[in-house]
Amino acid sequence: MFKISSTLFLHFIHKRSLNTISTSTLPLPSVSTIEFLTNSCGLSSGSPTSAGRKLQFDEKHIHQYEAIIGFLKSHGFDNSQIAKLVSKQPSILQSKVPNNLKPKFEFLQEVGFVGPLLPKLILSNPGILLRSLDSRLKPSFFILKEMLGEKGNSIKNSCDLSTESPSSAGGKLRIDEKNIQQYEAIIGFFKSHGFENSQIAKLVSRQPSILLSTVSTNLKPKFEFLQEIGIVGPLLPKVIASNPGILLRSLDSHLKPTFRFLKEILKSDEKVTATFCRCTWLLTSNSKGALRSNIDILVSEGVPSRNIAKMTEMHPRTITRNVDRMIDAVKTVKELGVEPKDGMFVYAVSTVASMSGSNWKKKINIMKSLGWSEKDIATAFKRFPLYLTCSEEKMKDVADFCFNTAKFDTRTLISYPVLFKCSVDKRLQPRYKVLEVLKVKNLLKNRKIASIFLKGEKTFVEKYVVKHLAEIPNLMDIYRGNVASETKSVL
Known part of the structure; x- marks a missing residue:
């Protein structure tokens, strides 16, 4: 069930002045009700309502007052809480239980304000009961729900946010009710660019500090840049949701330089954009750090520029790897007999770089368990390096089919290692x-x-x-x- 903190919810709904209804002055027949309203609630024929008008007891409405008090008691309010509620907002006694109070109580319970939390919420702001359910309470709730996500049972669980959590510098974002309008502006901006509620929730959950952004000077220029390079329509929310860090990087000192650096390699805007969509983390990688260093390593080994471009386009994550891993991958591939000028070299490097040292050894041992020698493994690797990216189960299933069903010999499978990638x-x-x-x-x-x-x-x-x-x-x-x-x- 989705729940929202009472403080944040109250801030959303507390925006309109209250209207109350005056009634004529007549004596009340119920002594106990009169005593409760006058002695406990502090009301009299001269008590002002919150709107500055007078609430005057009307004999015709005594049953209505009693029904309201009874309704509140049936929902866990004790006498002191009812007295406090009526004292703070006397015009509540003008409400109708079936048409006004009951639907609002049911809504509040549905969204998670149950048990002792219900009286506590209403007492903290009795105006809740005077707001329109359809035009105020529900819209306020769903604005928050859209912003904070549909999963979890609290703000913290929904988007890992809390009114008490540390600031974004400490890993979380403190929700400040003073900034609600800013949050609404950001949510509205995302929606205007095609973001769905679930995408906004995912975005805020993964990167809460986005709510601290300024639309005009931060988000808008970055969205315009992404659209200019071809990330448009449904692709825009998809790319940003997959890597929210894009919106936290500097446009001029990070995003644009990274784009220009990759364009030097790929030669066209279209290819750069396609590569970004294939690996959104590429856009937030430092073009002066790992990206350039990894490309320099390949260049120094004599890898043709067209092959580097091919690897960047097809396996972009490879050039974002730790530099030491790239160095080790290049060394391993060369030891297996694949030459840098060979077209398969970049695919071989991508394969080795995608695995930890222990995982690489595990794959080699799997092939040995199938009866392959190191020479067999290397021969197949030269032909199709990606066969070693298959899972252990997949390798064994394909080997079983080839050897036991199709009756292939080992030499055939070594000659066609791409079969390991077939279902x-x-x-x-x-x-x-x-x-x-x-x-x-x-x-x-x-x-x-x-x-x-x-x-x-x-x-x-x-x-x-x-x-x-x-x-x-x-x-x-x-x-x-x-x-x-x-x-x-x-x-």
Whole structure:
């Protein structure tokens, strides 16, 4: 259930003057009610209401007063609290229980103000009961809900914010009710740029200090810059939500220099923008730090600029790695026999740099457990480095299929390590069934079965399925898994 602190909620709703209704002066027939209102609540025929007008007891309304008092008691108010409430806001006695008080109490309970918290909230600001439920209370609540998120059961749990938490310098942001209008302006600005409530909540949760920003001098110029370089429409909220730090970096000394640095490598605005979208952390990386140092390392090794650009575009996170990790990755790749001028060198570096030393050793040991030698591992790595990024389970599943189902020898898998990236259930097994049937019907001329697994979907279907439907009408069903192949493996 979503809850909001009473202090913050009260600040939102306390903005309008109160209107009260005067009644005529007649004696009250209920002595106990008269005594309670006069002695405990301090009211009389001459008591001023908060609007400066007089609340005068009316004999016709005595049952209404008693109903209101009874209603408050049924919701946990004791006599002293009721007295305090009526003393502070006498016009509450003019309310209607079914049409006014009951709906508001139900709403407050629904949003989390239950038990002793309900009387406490209302006593701290009796004006809550005089505000319109639909035009004041609910809108105020949902403004806060949009800002602070829909998950959790408190401000702290929703966005890791609190009225008592330390300032942003200490890791959290103190919500200051004096700045509510600023918060609303920021939320409105985000919404005007296509942010959904959930995205705003995520943004504030991850980077609360964004609420300290100024729209005109901080957020607006950065949004305009991002839009100028092509991050527009739904892409804009997506990029910022994935890396809120973008809005905390200096536009002139960080964001723009980083963009210009990457443009030197990629040569076009479009490629830089596409790369940012692929790795939003790139935009907040220091172009004078790790980015430049890592690029310099590759240049010093003789890696062609076009290959560096390719790596930056396809695996941008690699150039944001710790410099020491980049140095170690380059060393490892060279030891495995991949030359810097080789087109696979940058992919090999990206693969090694993406893993810790212990994880790298674990992958090597997995391949050895499958019967591969270090030379086999290195040979496959030169052909397709990314095969070592597969999980242990994936490696073993593919090896099991290749060796036990398709009956490949080790040399075949070493020659086609890209098979490790293929799905056994969605690609390898369905295609194998088709090829098995074609083999039995003497319709398969290509004996290099492994290469057929790597063909594009359209090419495979046209050349190995559609082409043979006349001879094998149910071949498409076999491919889709609707009909089991009755032939045994002869591959």
